[in-house]
């Protein structure tokens with residue numbers, strides 16, 4: 001059977017897939033249907049943070065799978081309680097709501113902000129400020145939060161109550177806070193889909209201070225930046241701020257679907273029984289895998305992430321054909337002189353999988369990618385940028 005043909009015949013054509021069928025993998029190596037090997041620098045978009053078929057993660061998942069695969073939220077279960085505790089202890093946040101994706105984690109944050117607005121100032125204080133060029137998900141409401149017009153086409157009317165500020169422009173943010181009845185601000189600290197752009201530290205601190213002054217919830221979307229990706233457990237830790245709400249997903253599950261919304265001091269009491277829910281949220285198998293992932297993100301691993309990041313920046317920053325290198329930790333964007341799609345195809349032909357973000361190459365390797373594989377892949381990318 002030709003899988004590519006079958007996929008094209010039966011899958012809704014929303015994805016422009018690469019002409020490659022992944023059959024299996026081990027660590028940072030993936031194999032296609034003809035058993036060709038590829039060094040994986042995309043990790044399923046920052047999801048497989050310890051690579052494919054990682055031993056410790058598999059063990060945690062299999063162990064839970066042998067006990068009970070799903071309980072619903074009508075009952076207590078160990079993995080979701082332990083994961084919530086681990087997340088709170090490591091961040092100083094107070095409560096966690098579990099869901100199944102980044103978009104749902106953000107939906108929960110949006111609900112929290114609106115409830116906060118209602119309690120603090122009245123139900124008409126419901127506007128959330130996000131940034132231009134941001135990405136917050138694919139549901140209608142998270143698309144509305146997304147500050148890119150291309151995503152709003154065809155699906156109007158969008159959910160009301162979102163305005164988009166210019167990144168790194170505190171005066172623009174202040175003006176929007178003044179002219180709208182706001183309840184919260186939601187930032188991606190490193191814009192991922194928007195082109196791997198890290199926000200300025202000073203700007204983020206000013207936004208956090210403004211939110212506190214104005215009694216707005218300060219919320220960070222760490223769906224992509226979270227779970228060790230930027231060289232800290234969560235990217236906010238690199239900015240010297242403390243969010244009221246943090247959302248995460250992607251790397252948290254190590255490959256299984258999970259979303260989490262962490263609620264800090266000012267947000268922990270917003271949800272009461274019945275105010276949010278999810279059939280699969282807190283699924284024991286996903287949570288058992290996630291717990292094993294978060295427990296392994298320690299100082300030693302994060303130092304390695306930093307070292308590998310420095311190596312990539314240093315190797316590519318001044319390479320011929322490279323215009324700029326942006327990002328943080330192992331979330332890196334490379335602006336090239338040549339067309340990125342062409343570079344991506346050439347890298348693929350040479351056994352390296354890279355993805356893109358806007359007009360950039362985007363690197364999201366496993367946090368534990370072996371040095372040798374990383375060096376080999378980065379050299380191939382360098383050669384392809386140069387030629």
Ligand SMILES: *Cc1c(COP(=O)(O)O)cnc(C)c1O
Pocket residue numbers: 100101102103104106135136137138188192193221222223224249250
């Ligand atoms: C991927 C992503 C989302 C959406 O996550 P899904 O799991 O696809 O719903 C939201 N925000 C950011 C910053 C992301 O990178």
